[in-house]
Amino acid sequence: MSGYYFSLALKGLRRTPWLALLMVITLAVGLSASMVMITLRHALAMDPIPGKSERLLKLQDPQVMQGMGGWVTYAQAEQLRRLGGGTADAVETGYGDIDGIAVGEHRIAIDGGLGVRYATADFFNVFDVPLASGRSWTREEERDAAPVAVLAQDVAQRLFPNASPLGRQVGVGDTLYTVIGVAGPWFPQPHYIDMTLGAFGVGGEGVFLPVTAVRYAPASMRIFQSMPRDHPQLCVPMELLASRCNWLSVWYLTPTPKDVWALTQSVRSQLPQLFPPEQARALQLSNVRQIVADVVPSEVDRGSWLGLVFLALCVVNASGMQLSRLMRGTSQIGIRRALGASRLDIVRQYLCDALLVGSAGGLLGVGLTFGGLYALRQLSLDDARYTVMAQMDGIMFVVMLLLMVTCSILAGVLPAWLASRADPALIIKVAQ
Structure with missing residues (x-):
């Protein structure tokens, strides 16, 4: 019919x-x-990291715009990292950029700057950064500030178009880093990890380095940081590990959503011992869904x-x-x-x-x-x-x-x- x-x-x-x-x-x-x-x-x-967005938490002050709220010093980050204990994996991460990178005696300028991501050893596992080849650094290499690096795939192809970059050396400033890995395509949208880069767009990390390797950073590197009120000058990058400047974000990944509450209570109880009262009251743990809720x-x-x-x-x-x-x-x-x-x-x-x-x-x-x-x-x-x-x-x-x-x-x-x-x-x- x-x-x-x-x-x-x-x-x-x-x-x-x-x-x-x-x-x-x-x-x-x-x-x-x-x-x-x-x-x-x-x-x-869209959820930028499905399966983890409810378990992946960042310490931040939601009242401060562009993701700067929650930046801490290296000493504070180390103490906050230990609070995770066996409850969660904890990651410290900071970001900077530099005008170029050297291969041998040749320095290659990067239009718009080369993004440098400083992070602790668990960064790749926690944030699902794929490795196209090689490996990431270990906790021992991080502790010893080993000059090792993981290159983004597009940067590796530009620097070594006809050869494997693994085992080769690249120069960031005056320091030579041994390439131990190549990261596959990775730029989460929205870029919840670091909103200072903008929630959307292209670009991002070109080189990944251990957080302790910031001691080798040249003075020309622009590290994203904020200063305490009584310290109005930007910190020299190589002194950030011992400075009072805030430049690191702290993240926690709990095994299950049920563990979020226990971690939140543990971190909250310790904040008054690490921060001034006003800052301690403002800081809170926010999951990825909460961080990207208003990015549209x-x-x-x-x-x-x-x-x-x-x-x-x-x-x-x-x-x-x-x-x-x-x-x-x-x-x-x-x-x-x-x-x-x-x-x-x-x-x-x-x-x-x-x-x-x-x-x-x-x-x-x-x-x-x-x-x-x-x-x-x-x-x-x-x-x-x-x-x-x-x-x-x-x-x-x-x-x-x-x-x-x-x-x-x-x-x-x-x-x-x-x-x-x-x-x-x-x-x-x-x-x-």
Whole structure:
């Protein structure tokens, strides 16, 4: 029976081809405009480390912007690290950048600077940093401040395009580091580990070094740090291990979500002994979900709602055009009703008509959506680097298909219902 309804729908489309085409375009534009913004918002709000986000906690002051709240000195970080004990893995990490890196006698300048991530030995396991080859440093190498390094894959390929970097030496400042590993592609979005880099965008870590290797850092390296009120000068990088400057973040990874409460109580009880009273009261442990809860830009939120409103207007317009098409075929409705077709049969017929038009609009909308996402990714705005995240995944593709079917039904249900309510005798009389 549905095949019969669809055959009637095809005949109806042939009678009003231009109006049907206009409906297709209207639904396609509305679907694509809304899906581009919804897809972007979905990408920005995704969990950056699934499976660990509820167990991975950072000590921070949520009232301080850009992730700077919670930075501590190396001495404080060591004490906080020991608080994890057997309850959680604890990691210290800091960030800096330098203009270039040396291979042998050749120094290679890096546009925009080379990101240097200082971290403790468990950093790679806790944050799921993949290793394409080699290994990360051990706790013993960290304790001895061994000059070892792990390179990001793109940096390794640039420095050693035709050879393995493992065992080779690179110069950061005046110190030579032995390359012991190469990290695979890794730049979590949002970049929850260090919001000072911006929540979204490209770039990030090019070299990973043991936290104690900061004693070899050249004076030209820019270490992200904050100073106590009575110490207004930036600390020299090589003196950070013994200074009062805050430059390290402390993270904890608990084995299970149930262990979070015990760790939180343990850390809170020790904060008054490590920090001034006002700072101790402000610091708290926040999991990754809490850290990235507000990273979606307000303009993206507004754009998502405006996209849905625009889609609703397109559906209303398509519904009006569908009603206009049906009014041109009233004689057919009257004849079918006079021959015994029920109101439900009329509704089914014209819902099939709407689904056919909606499917064509949806297919065109899919193409426009992928084109819009591609165009969005090509934008190179300094204040909107998050546009590189505009990627369609399986979840959003299913949402797009469901939205396509829903819009098709909504555009056709009112005209079909009105057509079924018409008096067949009156329709035939008017048609004569």
